Amino acid sequence: MLSIFLLISVFIVWQGVRQVMKVYACPPDEVITAFWRGKLRGGSPEHRQLITHLGNCEACQEKLHRLRAGSRIEDHLLDEDSRAD
Numbered sequence: 001m002l003s004i005f006l007l008i009s010v011f012i013v014w015q016g017v018r019q020v021m022k023v024y025a026c027p028p029d030e031v032i033t034a035f036w037r038g039k040l041r042g043g044s045p046e047h048r049q050l051i052t053h054l055g056n057c058e059a060c061q062e063k064l065h066r067l068r069a070g071s072r073i074e075d076h077l078l079d080e081d082s083r084a085d
Helices: 002-024 029-036 045-054 058-068 073-077
Strands: none
Touching: 002 045, 029 045, 029 058, 045 058
């Protein structure tokens, strides 16, 4: 009986850890682009995770800002010297 309780407890903790890891892991650029273009269904798990992530991640906030400004999301990969050319 105790082993079943421990097994269930470990499973519940693991699920919680997975959810936290999803929030802090940066999503692919395609997900941020889909969000900006309105292609993520509001209220979907992916939409909620991205909203939560954007509240915590300055790098992804910057990617979204670049999209809003009309820049390609990949432009952050170029250094300043190569942009001047």
